[in-house]
Amino acid sequence: MTPQDAPDENPDNSSDSAPGGRWSDLDRPPLNAAALRRGLVRQGGLWSQVEVVQRTGSTNADLVARAAEGKAAEGAVLIAEEQTAGRGRLDRQWTAPARSGLFFSVLLRPSEVPVARWGWLPLLTGVAVATGLARAAGVDTTLKWPNDLLVTVGGEERKAGGILAERAGDDAVVVGVGINVTLREDELPVPQAGSLALADAVSTDRDPLLRAVLRSLEDWYERWRAAAGDPVVSGLQEKYAAGCATLGRVVRAELPGNRSVVGEAVAVDGDGRLVLATAEGVQEPVGAGDIVHLRPA
Template identity: 85%
Template sequence: MTPRDASDDSSRWSDLDRPPLNAAALRRGLVRDGGLWSEVDLVQRTGSTNSDLVARAAQGRAAEGAVLVAEEQTSGRGRLDRQWTAPARSGLFFSVLLNPAEVPVARWGWLPLLTGVAVATGLSRAAGVDTALKWPNDLLVTVGGEERKAGGILAERAGDDGVVVGVGINVTLREQELPVPQAGSLALAGAVTTDRDPLLRAVLRSLEDWYGRWRAAGGDPAVSGLQETYAAGCATLGRTVRAELPGERSVVGEAVAVDGDGRLVLATDEGVQEPVGAGDIVHVRPA
């Protein structure tokens, strides 16, 4: 599917609770000399901003710091090939291109966790909503005393030296629009603002800050403060969880730590500490 420029949508004011983003204003607020963000491109509708930006990088049409934002995604993807869809202008759907060449590739696995910390930090400041992270990269908010997923992150390699990180956040999604009962949005969580412009700016500025710290530390999660901050905001730690692993294997245990490789460490009833690097995590009981 070919992306269309956001200005092409003649019905963009059809939902006054969901005004369009302003590409020129975003560029003025985010692109600066010496900063990370090199360009901000806004399209009205596309299949997946991640797929688009990976393709642009492969064609040499995107440099580090490129940001691609869509008002609507028709084929948004999450972890484990799950689909992510939402009404137009109801959320923030964007991808960024990063080239952490000075960081050992073995530490690049921290990028989705870093993005989770940045998103949670930015939204907490700008939207006034308490957020938490479900390992490895789901954003949780509280709606009616219940934890619900309001966002997710997906990182993909782009060539030999790049990583595209995609973020999807439900902002104004209404109860009747939720794809599943476990979903939520910033609006349902009582956000003080649902204006997507300052929310996006806050998230990208937070991401620039955390990425800079991590890169300056050579990707070391302890030296950069990333490991400690992620653990402090991780709702998975301290809970009994079930890890659904590749090969139809599952492990149940208490999530006790996030190790230096970004893996979730489970303490099982057999007295074994097992690190989990991939798989689906189910929270079995509340903290």
């Protein structure tokens, strides 16, 4: 189903309470698209358009296609109540029940920033999401390099979200975010997954959570863009390192060609790469685009 097939409002209210309808799970009310637009779209702000669709394959794929067709401006935000073909890195599948999380993509055109620094965008988004959730949900969210959002459930670190950045032509990037908000234990796709609810969030109301995350993303993006993408001047490199759960741990980076590197994660360098200190005394940087898996060693 394309976004055009899925309007903000359901014209047939009689089907809202049917199985799978918008109000079939009263603990998971639909997002208020009009209120989100009022709260986020403003003169001089980053967000130019906020659209909520009931169901689509992938918000990232939809927004990349719109950008290619010249139908989306910078700051376009596309949110889905349900994704049927959500993707993570390396086309890994992301699935969740309807209205159980925040699944959205944004279109950015950082023309003031050298393309060589665009690799910081998923890390910037991670910082922004963690900051926004800490404020609005009261949940301590940490970052697993390069693109996972972690929460603590019963003393155990679990993945509650992920980030996927994709180029959209020569001048744009689409950044997609998926966050598990109200998933219950019996709904988790894998035992290592988590959600804000399972992490004892003080609020799981998705409207204020989404507003907080997008406002935080706007703040960090503008700060980074004003610094021409410099991660030091913008404060991004320091902030990311402070919230990165990977640093200080011994990990195994599995690379293409059945190659792997084992070492202590000691830094995130100026290009956003994870620096591993190996037992041989070598510091080896690993780029997000090169890595297949990053696991505890």
